[in-house]
Amino acid sequence: MNRNLLELLAAIFVTAFFVYLFGEARGYAGQSKVMPVAVTGLAVALSLAWGAQCSVALVKGGGAAGTGPAPFDLRRLAIVAVAVVVYALGIGTLGYFTSTIIMLPALSISLGYRNWLVAILVTLGFAAVLYAVFRLLLSVPLPAETLFGMVG
Amino acid sequence: MQFKTLREDFMKKHLTRIAAATLGIFSATAALAEYPERPITMIVAYSAGGGTDVAARTLVPYLEKYLGNDASIVVSNKPGAGGEVGFTTLAHAKADGYTIGFINAPNILTIPIQRKARYTMEDIQPVANVVYDPGAFGILPSAGIENLDQLIAYAKENPGKVTYGTAGAGSDDHLAVLSLEREHGVKFRHVPFNGNADVRAALLGGHIKMASMNVTEMVSDSEEGTVIVLGQMSKERWEGAANIPTFREQGYDIVMGANRSLGAPAGIPAEALEKLSAATEKAMNDPAFLAGAKDQGLALYYMNAGDFTVSLQSLNEGYKALWAEQPWIAQ
């Protein structure tokens, strides 16, 4: 998609977001109100300026790609996003180590990594290091492991 | 007295449970008699490494020792929102005696008063009081004020000129000054900071006139002579600061301070409650624990579940009355 158009949409979204926060900030009592109102007000002005920049560029330059970062594969990004959300949900239900042991190879293989053996070895080694650091050394109370009771 | 009824209540429950067990009706009760049979989680509503956390972790080994049964207690830090995150977790935990926690008054009392909290005091069963750290006022020697009478006189001459630092709006330090203002018709100027360390630094640097803190935090400054402590807000002088007079001795009826205590979700089995309360008492009489507490400068003050419940209730009434008259945070 056109980069300038994309940025314009983002600017509109950001403006709306800060306008909402501005409204919220106006309701605060006394001294607590000054800074939030000032900051969100400034942010609204800045995001409007940003939007204006994009609009001008859009009218002038049409669809010039500019010097932005390299384009990427939207499908791959979608896979990453879904994997991250499922992983985070999994931590709460399956436990941290279980989810990690599943997520790590699953994500790399679904993105085209083909060496199963290395993936599994790395996963297990990594999980062992994490276990040593977080459970044994730092004794962080991670969410309980439901599948591998013996690890938790 | 409420304490007595509570105690009788425990006894009654206890007896019925024993009776039930002998009759073999509740098989679970027999297991409960061996409380604790699995690890207990202790929720600390403040960060690891903080004052409450270190005190809790110092107590834990002794609590384990006197609970017997190879008890094991795992400390779990749930910091956030001035303790509300941890208190809420505790209040909503399963009331089986395997989740206990440190509760800190006045925070646990004032939070539901000053905002829509996610727990109420009805959800919490006080177990035992461990630490009571009386409030205290500190002032630089150069100010030429040595006792409360002089402070009040000075404040009356210079209304609203005396700046005092606290660890934040609604803290026990803040409430203490508010009560003094209310009862003696004086007006100070409140300067909230982000914690006691900042208040102390601001006092020592001469940026504020007076610090409202807890006595344990000022006792070494007082011994060094760098700060004059005007008084401590306890009923009797804390033994760690025996030369600092109480407010009451000086004719100011203010008793306020910070409690660090054990609590549990309401409705935990009576046996668990009794065992925990008793084990805490024994732990707090253990010479090794006492030595550790002295090193850390903890102001120990044991109260059993009954006494402590009564004390919390009366504190709660006091804060509610104060709030109704003079809300301490902006609405």
Added chain:
Amino acid sequence: MDILANIWAALPLVFSFDVMLAMVLGTTVGIAVGALPGLSATMGIAVLIPLTFAMSPLVALGMIAGIYNGAMYGGSIPAILLRIPGTPAGIATVFDGYEMARQGRARAALDISLTSSAIGSAVSAIALLLVAPPLAAVALKFGPADYFWLAMFGMMTVAVLISDNPAKGFLSACFGLVIGLVGIDSMTGTERFTFDQLNLLSGINIIVLLTGLYAIPPAVGLLLGQSDVDTSRLNFKGVKERIDWASLVPVWIRSSAIGLFIGLIPALGGNVAAILAWNEQRRVSKSPNYGKGAPDGLAAPECANNADTAATLIPALTLGVPGNAVAAVILGAMLVHGLKPGPELFRDNATTVYGFMLTMLITSGLMYVIGKLGARAFVNVLRLPPLLLGPMILALTTVGVYAVQNSMFDVWLMLGFGLIGFAMERMSIPTAPAVLAVILGPMAEASFRRALLISGGEYGYLFSSAISITLVVLIVLMLLTPVVRHIRARQRRTQEELPSGS
């Protein structure tokens, strides 16, 4: 001399087997904790305190010294290699360090960062040992008005970080300011931007924001096949780049001084020290590629954030005023062992406290040795296939952020910031102003209001101390520099009588 006698008395204790072992362990753990995104020195020390209950005080303190020094350095390793600062103090390291790695000079970058860190730590420890009491007085001199100006002075560096589009740069700063406002306003008790969320009441932890903005986008980049570091060039066996160490000496002197000074002042930390040092170096640097892989741009922040470590202990040990979260935790650990900070500490427990200060010095040397090995191990991690490394970073940041407050909410928040960070990167919005604003914004607001409370609304109070006035002058000078430069350039142009055809 008294001090030397005390140091002499503490020496044999420090060089006992137990303490040496504790220091080696501590330094190793520290470097690891610093290098792992999401974990910080504060947390590393806090969770180890219960373990030290049974140890003798100096063993415990030696370990703590190692963790503290090691973590400050450790943060630079992933900052250089992966563009992920391991700790907030590593943000400025990313600017030049990562660029050096991209140019295939990772080895040189790691060497510079390690040497600069070790020197910063050593200078700081020596200051702590020899001149702590007079320096400690500085900490108390700073009142609310001074803090306000200091925060404003720090915010000035935002102007440098905003890249070529001011609207985007300042928008990023505003985003940071809003994040800094979230939570209960400690001055009045008002809840701000909390949306009735219990988990937001105490505000957003800087680690959560930093990890989200800085660690997630590179991890996603790896998974999308967009890593721009050429791992094949991270070769330690190849020809060694010659580093002009002599040219870095003035950088170290300047940055150590900045780090020391910032460390002395309570409430500031290594993160501010690093950014100020980087900015100051930018002012004087002769490197044509400053900010794009200049060695002095890497040496300055790394030296400064380590020079901050022992310096924060100066007010902590002598006055009991902890300068930052780490120092507060260290004071907690000392209390467990019956060591109460203040003058009595130096009187009653002189051997232990001088022993502790010596371990701060020794661990800065140990850090150099262990760091050399550690950085090599870390480089090997980079040789992993990107498609495996990406998920590993995700898993690691998740557990690290969870462990800060044992909260799943923070993990979701971190992922949210990750999305924002990714979007900001795609749209060329700089993230550094946001992080700086989160650190300095709340400090500026609270100290401004506190100053006005103390003065009873008199604005004159803001200009009433020598420190305030000095800072204001510095700020004005900084503001005027570009204007003056602009006018001069214009005059030159008119003198040369260039045609004004635009």
